Amino acid sequence: MARQPQYSAIPDGAVDRLVSEVKGEVFLPDDPGYEAELDGFNRIGRHHPAIVVGAITAEDVAAAVRVAAELGLPVGVQATGHGIAAPAEGALLVTTHRMNTVAVDPVARIARAEAGAQWHQVIATAAYHGLAPLNGSSHLVGVVGYTLGGGLGPLGRLYGYAADHVTRVHLVTADGQHRTVTPDSHGELFWALRGGKGNFGIVTALEFGLVPVARLYGGGLYFPGAQAPAVLDAWREWTRTVPETLTSSVALLRLPGLHQVPGHPAGELAVHVRIAFTGGQEEGEALVRPLREAGTLLADTVADMPYSDVAQIHQDPTEPLPYHERNLVLREFDEDALAALLAAAGPDSACTDPMVELRHLGGALSRPPAVPNAVGRDGAYTLSTLSLPGSPDVVLPPLSGWSTGRRYLNFLAGADTAGSAPDCFDEATLARLLRVKKDYDPHNTFRLGHALLPGAS
Template sequence: MERIDFDSLAARIEGPVLLPGQEGFDEERTGFNLAVRHRPEVIVGALRAGDVAAAVLFAAAHDLPAAVQSTGHGFSVTAEGGLLVTTRRMDGVRVDPETRSAYVAAGARFEQVIPEAARHGLAPLNGSAPHVGVVSYTLGGGLALLGRSHGWAADQVLAMDVVTADGRLRHVTPDSEPELYWALLGGRDNFGIVTGMEFGLVPVARLYGGGLFFDLEQAPGILEAYRQWTATVPEEMNSSVALIPFPDDPQVPAPMRGRHVCHVRVAFTGSAEVGERVVEPLRQAGPRLLESLRDMPYEQSADIHDDPPVPMPWAADDAFLADLDGDTVRTILKHTGPGAELPAIVELRHLGGALARRPAHPNAVGHRDARFMLAVLTPLTGDSPAGAQAFLERVFKDLEPWTSGRFLNFMGHGDTADQERTRTAYTTDDHKRLTALKAEYDPRNTFRLNYNIPPHTTSAVNCSETS
């Protein structure tokens, strides 16, 4: 392509337009998962919705695939060529305490929304890590820290501003464009680039939360106790279990240093007194290495999971589970316990409650009837990505008898992000409906550098295809 084409694009963009080799290009294309780096022909660092619209029109005119990146937590496939829109400069946040709602621009993170909402005794339905981008997280469904109590983050969305493949900026609500609204929430970036989002906040100012830490040798008993416990807890109780191999590092608390640990995470929206009583059966499951449960302001809720905010390389995959039994636990521990082929961080999140209910305004988030969600993450510290992907393949192949589809926000990248795996995030009928809407809103599959849903009227375009 002639350089003049990119000059003409830059003339219509307020933000930076970067080409390979230019200063800032490598920083702009790098996200939170360092195992994946886009290699586009051009990057548009959007400052406003008009920049996004101009970039999409340019991509369509030159038959380029278009990708979007906010924080880069949810990488799917590498953009080999094409046009990349980055939205991190679009980070405005407004909170309206009267309507209990917030409006965020495309690049805003939850760590910006949480303190603003907390001033009014409100909270967003963020996940465990506040440094994640609001829009991309929510478009994937948004498995919230308080999900059992208040549902999926996608269920709270009131309106979206989105640029579709025709370059048109649309204001999408459940009433104005119900089909596009339905598809965007769960379909991620297959139907356009969302430049802003309005969503409801929940009246939560504090939690009883934190963790119980056990040695992994106790994991079979702890996980059985956890399974039984989750069948009895109220919707105010939100929890998960993580199996974590901690390094022998001075920054790790001494009781966990160099140990493989079973970490039970708790976020209870009721009183601390009731929370103490509800958690007591887990305390009785075995001797604890450490306990961090306390009454806390919601602004400190990131302490519960303590997800690292530092970018790193990893490979991952996930699956929903209909239940958690002894065979499932033994299979998980066989692959990821002490002596595992590769170090792996495993998390089991308890679902149900409000997550299982239909929202007031329907969306494409699937598998609401699942009882648990299992995610496995393998840090890449010198191990080849291919070896990690093969390891994850073996883990989830052995778990197939108990799994029932995937969750987009926790899926991996590369081969783990192909169209067939993406299909498993939806019911057959919902995926068919999504492909029909894709044909309506993006018939050329311009937005295909993602967990791709191809238009049903054309043959699927390979996820890695470029111009």
């Protein structure tokens, strides 16, 4: 029998105050619209808050945080719901999907995105001016959560993490105050927000730099699963030589029919190499040729493309579904690591994970940014998995011998990852983050999601 959610009683006076102060909507568990308001992309978990504030302004967010502080409630936030950790029960949840305005200054090459904006909005607006953001593989992910967690995307090896390009953060802290956070104002908080995710407040808007990229030579190469050993080995060797203008990953896919590989039976193993090269088509063809020759192609979508089509590279799912997301950061991926991965997830394994992906790091992803932040940079690859509900972690433990000991914060989802945030930072960085946490959230109000400090909701 499913456990019934436990709701905290909210005094009528507090509800009336919120309703009077908030321009958006306020939902209690028995209200029409409450359940729909909680829907998120990743259905591996579901929040059961005592009260929900559907914010449409920054002042709505501030009012919600002030009331929660008075009631002693933890505060959570949901934009798109891609990175849900432990469900928020008995809390106050702020939903931000109504706050989705995006603006671009093409002269300054700066974008401003509100709390609920998604990457497709920024991509389309920036592309009109021949510019691009440091978005991720999915165009449906929220700008804010992705960026605060680091932001590892198709332009990463050339331009670094999305967090590296943030110039200004508009934030509501645990005291319900609006703060404009920059390198020169609340500098330690500015450092911590860029990499420490939602542990310090609720971001109402982000401002960040854009890069002059209008086109890519990009797409995917698909191979039969039986050729995974040869393709993975070719990609492994190839990543040792490619320029920083080329960012890539390789995935072992066992996808349901809804997301099947072209020309391949649904659910059967296939290999998908993802390519994003900022140079010209002729140079790109020469660079990619060794991979095209690594096996028998099922499909080849790598071609010159406008940057606005960048989501076609990874072909991430576009419909909500439940999945665990877990990862390791690898210091290297040598022949022994390849053998271990094939044993755990290759064609002769018992693996059922819909996706096991290696992303190539290095380049700007390994260098400190102009304005330091909390994002770790000590790995050569990330290894991440998407697993079915209830599936144990069978792929990552055999690769732990090649791990840096770190995880990547944005590639974590599901209740079993709720305590993993400290694993994403080295000892000195974690200590510094906790000092900032103590200064700006001394009562651990923002303890939901991937929290730096534990705390029951």
